[in-house]
Amino acid sequence: MEFLMLPPEVNSARILGGPGPGPLLVAATAWAELSEDLAASANAVSSVISGLAGGSGSAWQGAAAAAMASRRPPMSRW
Numbered sequence: 001m002e003f004l005m006l007p008p009e010v011n012s013a014r015i016l017g018g019p020g021p022g023p024l025l026v027a028a029t030a031w032a033e034l035s036e037d038l039a040a041s042a043n044a045v046s047s048v049i050s051g052l053a054g055g056s057g058s059a060w061q062g063a064a065a066a067a068m069a070s071r072r073p074p075m076s077r078w
Helices: 008-016 022-052 063-077
Strands: none
Touching: 022 063
């Protein structure tokens, strides 16, 4: 912790002379976009699995299909 060893003027200059909020705002925007992309992907996967395991005429049948379909909701929430 250098803050305790340096004079207040130096600490203040370091804090106020930094890059400002710009990089943090850019990072926040990127995280928000990633969140939207992940939500869209989760919805797409959920829709595909529902379609594949959706009933008697579905492409997925049997115990493995039922097991996968049952794991979809927890994975989508995650």
